[in-house]
Amino acid sequence: MNSPNYYSILGVPRDANQEEIRKAYFSAARRLHPDKNLSPGDTEFFIGAKEAYEVLSDAIKRKAYDAGLPPEMNLDFPVSEKVTFSREYLVKMQEPQLAYVLLEYFPNPEDLNNLNSPPLNICLTIDRSTSMKGNNLDIVKSTAIQLLRRLRPQDIFSMVVFSDRSEVLIPSSHGGELSKLEARIQMLQASGGTEIHNGLVAAYAEIKRNYDPSFINHIILLTDGRTYGDEEDCLKLADEAMEQRIGISGLGIGSEWNDAFIDELARRTGGSSIYISSPLDIHRLLMEKFDNLWQIYADNITIEFKELENVSLRYAFRLQPELGLMSLESPLHLGPLLRSGSLSILLEFLVTGTENANVIELFEGQVIVNIATHSRPVSNFQIHLRRPVSMKSSSPEPPPLEIIQALSRLTLYRLQEQARLEVDAGSYDKASQHLQRLATHLLQQGNRDLARTVLLEAEIIKEKQSYSLEGDKQIKYGTRALLLTGSGGTQP
Amino acid sequence: MILCPNCQHMEVPGTVFCSNCATQLILLDSSKTHEIHDQDANQKAIKTSPFRPTPKVNFNSWASLHMIESGQIISLADRDEFTLGRTSEGQPIMPDVDLTDFNAYANGVSRLHCVIKRFDSKAHVMDLGSSNGTYRNGVRLPVHVVTPINHGDVISLGKLKIQVLIDQGKSTP
Numbered sequence: 001m002n003s004p005n006y007y008s009i010l011g012v013p014r015d016a017n018q019e020e021i022r023k024a025y026f027s028a029a030r031r032l033h034p035d036k037n038l039s040p041g042d043t044e045f046f047i048g049a050k051e052a053y054e055v056l057s058d059a060i061k062r063k064a065y066d067a068g069l070p071p072e073m074n075l076d077f078p079v080s081e082k083v084t085f086s087r088e089y090l091v092k093m094q095e096p097q098l099a100y101v102l103l104e105y106f107p108n109p110e111d112l113n114n115l116n117s118p119p120l121n122i123c124l125t126i127d128r129s130t131s132m133k134g135n136n137l138d139i140v141k142s143t144a145i146q147l148l149r150r151l152r153p154q155d156i157f158s159m160v161v162f163s164d165r166s167e168v169l170i171p172s173s174h175g176g177e178l179s180k181l182e183a184r185i186q187m188l189q190a191s192g193g194t195e196i197h198n199g200l201v202a203a204y205a206e207i208k209r210n211y212d213p214s215f216i217n218h219i220i221l222l223t224d225g226r227t228y229g230d231e232e233d234c235l236k237l238a239d240e241a242m243e244q245r246i247g248i249s250g251l252g253i254g255s256e257w258n259d260a261f262i263d264e265l266a267r268r269t270g271g272s273s274i275y276i277s278s279p280l281d282i283h284r285l286l287m288e289k290f291d292n293l294w295q296i297y298a299d300n301i302t303i304e305f306k307e308l309e310n311v312s313l314r315y316a317f318r319l320q321p322e323l324g325l326m327s328l329e330s331p332l333h334l335g336p337l338l339r340s341g342s343l344s345i346l347l348e349f350l351v352t353g354t355e356n357a358n359v360i361e362l363f364e365g366q367v368i369v370n371i372a373t374h375s376r377p378v379s380n381f382q383i384h385l386r387r388p389v390s391m392k393s394s395s396p397e398p399p400p401l402e403i404i405q406a407l408s409r410l411t412l413y414r415l416q417e418q419a420r421l422e423v424d425a426g427s428y429d430k431a432s433q434h435l436q437r438l439a440t441h442l443l444q445q446g447n448r449d450l451a452r453t454v455l456l457e458a459e460i461i462k463e464k465q466s467y468s469l470e471g472d473k474q475i476k477y478g479t480r481a482l483l484l485t486g487s488g489g490t491q492p
Numbered sequence: 493m494i495l496c497p498n499c500q501h502m503e504v505p506g507t508v509f510c511s512n513c514a515t516q517l518i519l520l521d522s523s524k525t526h527e528i529h530d531q532d533a534n535q536k537a538i539k540t541s542p543f544r545p546t547p548k549v550n551f552n553s554w555a556s557l558h559m560i561e562s563g564q565i566i567s568l569a570d571r572d573e574f575t576l577g578r579t580s581e582g583q584p585i586m587p588d589v590d591l592t593d594f595n596a597y598a599n600g601v602s603r604l605h606c607v608i609k610r611f612d613s614k615a616h617v618m619d620l621g622s623s624n625g626t627y628r629n630g631v632r633l634p635v636h637v638v639t640p641i642n643h644g645d646v647i648s649l650g651k652l653k654i655q656v657l658i659d660q661g662k663s664t665p
Contacts, residue, residue: 087506095493098506350504398518399508408516411509418511437499437513444584 005069006052009045013366013382014066018057025053078371079105079298079337081383086399086407089390090360096352099362101385102403104320105343107297112339115371117296119154121215123172123203126188127223128161133190135279136224136253143283145182147290151175156215158206159185162199163192172206194225197233200248204237207246213370216299216336217246218271220289221262222282224253231261238268242333245300245370247271249289253282255469259476263325270300270335272322275477277470292321295338298371303332303383305365310353313363315414319406320344323480330365337369346406354389361386406483412441413479416454419461420472428465432458438479450478493636495620497575497585497604505636515585555608555615558655559594560646565657573609575620576649577602591652600624600650608656614640615658617647624650 007014010024032046055061086100124147126132126140144159151157158172169188170181203219211217219241227234238248249271250262259275266273274285305313307330316326321338326345337343349362363385398404415438422431435458442451457471493502494517501512508518553567557576566589568574577587578596580603591601602622609616618638619626626633627648633639641647643658 086508091505093505096504098504100506100508351506404508404516404518407508408514411511411514414511415514434512441514 006056006065009048009052010056011380012056013380014069015382016056021053021056025049025057078108078111078369079301079367080108081105081367081381082342083385084400084402085385085387086403087387088397089388089392090351090354092354092389092391094355096350097354098314099349099351099387100399100403100407101347101349101362102400102406103345103347103383105301105337105367107337107339111371112297115297117294117339118299119152119156119215120293121156121172121207121210121212121217122290122293123158123160123206123219125160125162125199125203125219125221126169127163127194127196127199127221127225128188128190129163129192129194129225130190131194131224131256132253136282137188137190139279139282140222140286141185141188143286144185146283147286148175148178148181148185150290152294156210158203158209160199160202160206161188162195162202163190164195164198165192166198166202168202168206172209194223194227195230196221196223196227197230197237200234200237204241204246207241211244211246213245216293216296217244218293219246219248220286221248221250221265222253222286223250223257223262225256226258227261231258234261234265235268238265242269247300247335249273251276251282251285251289252473253279255473259473266324267327268333270302270333272324272335275473277474277477292336292338295340296336297339298337298369299335300368300370301334301337301343302368303330303334303365304368305330305332305363305383308361308364310351310357310360311362312350313347314350315346315348317346317410317413317483318344319346319483323483331368346403346410357389359386359388409479409482412438412482413476416475416479420467420476423461423465423467426465428461432461435461435475438475445482447482450475453478495607497587497620500573554610554659556657556659557589557608558657560653560655562594564594568608572611573607575604575607577604577606577620579603591649594652596649596652599652601652602650605649606647608641609638615642615656617641617656622649 007016010021010028012020012024028049029046032049055065082104084102090097090099124144128137132140148157153174156172156174157170158168159170161167161169169184199221200219207217207219241248246269248265248269250265251274252259252262253276259273263273265271274289276282276285313328316328316332318324318326318334320342322335326332326334334343334345347363351360351362354360363383365383366380367383368380415434419431419434422434435454439451439454439458442454453471453474457467457475460468460471494505494507496503496510496513496515496517498515499510499513501510503510503517509516553569555568557566557568559566574588576589576591578592578601579586579590585603587604600623602624604620605622606617606619606626616638617626617628617633619633619635621635628639628641629645641656644655646653646655
């Protein structure tokens with residue numbers, strides 16, 4: 001890593017204005033003040049921040065300091081960025097046009113060697129309603145016990161169970177006497193209804209009990225049912241949790257749970273939503289989720305962006321590490337970047353007003369990265385995507401292969417989305433037609449099982465004017481799973 | 493607007509896959525259209541009026557394509573819209589009128605080159621963003637803009653020249 005400079009000490013971009021510098025300094029001062037002195041070395045950082053502020057807040061001193069800085073500061077960034085555009089330029093025309101951007105983030109290799117993945121502060125939140133009885137709950141119990149055994153000494157774990165009321169089965173702590181905790185899990189019985197808000201409130205309280213910003217603070221919700229009437233409260237709680245960088249991921253078992261709601265919960269917090277079609281997959285998928293958490297390099301990567309004239313963000317989808325639809329409004333909560341692989345987002349922009357422009361600004365904002373184990377705040381960095389506008393009619397170069405590949409799969413997911421909207425709007429014939437087209441493409445790609453499910457569903461919609469309960473989830477998460485890079489795509 | 497060749501859905505320029513049927517609208521590098529470097533290709537197309545006795549037109553059709561090089565006639569009937577292009581291996585897109593047999597590749601015809609359609613009792617042609625362009629009586633047409641055509645006009649797809657014969661009585665749908 002480069003030797004620290006005043007900008008990186010305060011964690012501000014090089015073109016930060018006075019207000020940003022002032023804010024960054026006060027937040028650093030609060031955190032690092034000698035009175036609070038948390039760990040050795042903090043005082044030095046505090047002095048450094050003070051020095052940095054004194055120089056950068058003075059326009060003349062700042063100018064002199066900037067002149068002496070090496071021009072290339074990117075090495076200092078904790079993550080590296082790769083931007084791929086679908087086209088080299090936009091075309092001058094009156095009608096609107098589309099541009100796609102693939103945004104990828106990778107860990108800084110040097111930091112990867114020096115930093116361990118942060119400790120976890122996790123609350124496993126389990127639905128114990130009557131419907132979980134039998135296979136589901138037995139597998140959940142045995143998986144929870146295995147997770148307990150695999151925790152690292154630095155990890156903090158808690159477990160909440162809920163039905164129409166909630167109960168803290170394992171209070172937030174660094175483990176404890178394993179046999180006792182395991183016995184408590186074993187005693188768990190299914191009964192009652194599903195009220196997710198109760199569970200989340202208790203889980204949030206457990207996370208807060210040992211909350212530490214240098215941990216990965218995350219709630220994992222496992223449910224098989226639909227919560228009634230408290231969805232709004234849950235989403236409010238998710239927003240509140242996100243302000244403190246507490247993420248929420250949801251796993252839904254079987255066909256009864258409310259997938260749109262769990263997707264939204266995950267979308268707002270940068271978490272993930274996972275569909276478990278059969279109880280036999282509970283163990284594998286829950287373990288996978290934990291493996292990902294243990295692999296986190298940077299958490300809660302967030303992009304704050306400006307509203308720009310002539311450009312609207314029409315679609316945003318996370319392709320890596322966990323699949324999921326993203327919000328279209330600032331801020332975008334992108335979730336974690338793992339130690340291996342990348343964080344990849346595909347963005348679709350609708351552009352107008354090219355007839356009077358030579359360059360179009362597609363996207364402008366800043367990327368906020370939180371590396372929990374970093375000893376000092378890491379610099380936010382600017383993101384600035386723009387395309388030239390040309391008189392030439394059509395682009396001679398086809399879009400890069402990565403974009404074509406991602407889009408070819410994403411288009412199938414979106415066909416399915418469209419069919420859902422059409423069913424909601426009462427256009428059953430259209431929905432059924434879209435599903436048939438989806439099935440054709442799936443057959444071409446050799447996804448026979450999913451194609452059959454889709455065709456069957458197209459028939460059901462024609463006859464019964466609604467989706468079947470299993471069908472819509474299988475299709476949604478089945479087409480979503482096609483997006484996992486590398487895999488030809490089968491059911492998760 | 494771009495027209496999806498498969499389902500006729502309208503899409504915004506820059507779209508890579510049709511949102512209605514998932515057909516790929518932008519073609520891949522590996523199967524690019526053969527570029528013509530012959531500068532005078534355009535000038536050759538300027539001669540317009542029929543220079544051969546107009547061959548007999550199919551009874552049902554509202555227009556016919558007279559392939560000038562080979563003298564063959566292709567009738568356009570039963571539908572109001574026909575895409576012209578060539579097929580290539582491993583390509584899911586099929587034009588309505590496949591010009592492969594008329595040496596389309598060497599003449600610089602794109603796989604989806606242009607569309608001929610009938611509305612408002614007139615025949616029209618529109619270039620679909622082809623590599624070598626569509627010409628009407630030697631004048632290059634703007635991309636994705638619908639241009640009316642008259643009986644006897646010669647349109648060129650790259651270097652491939654086609655005379656359009658319109659059956660006046662049937663040009664109204």
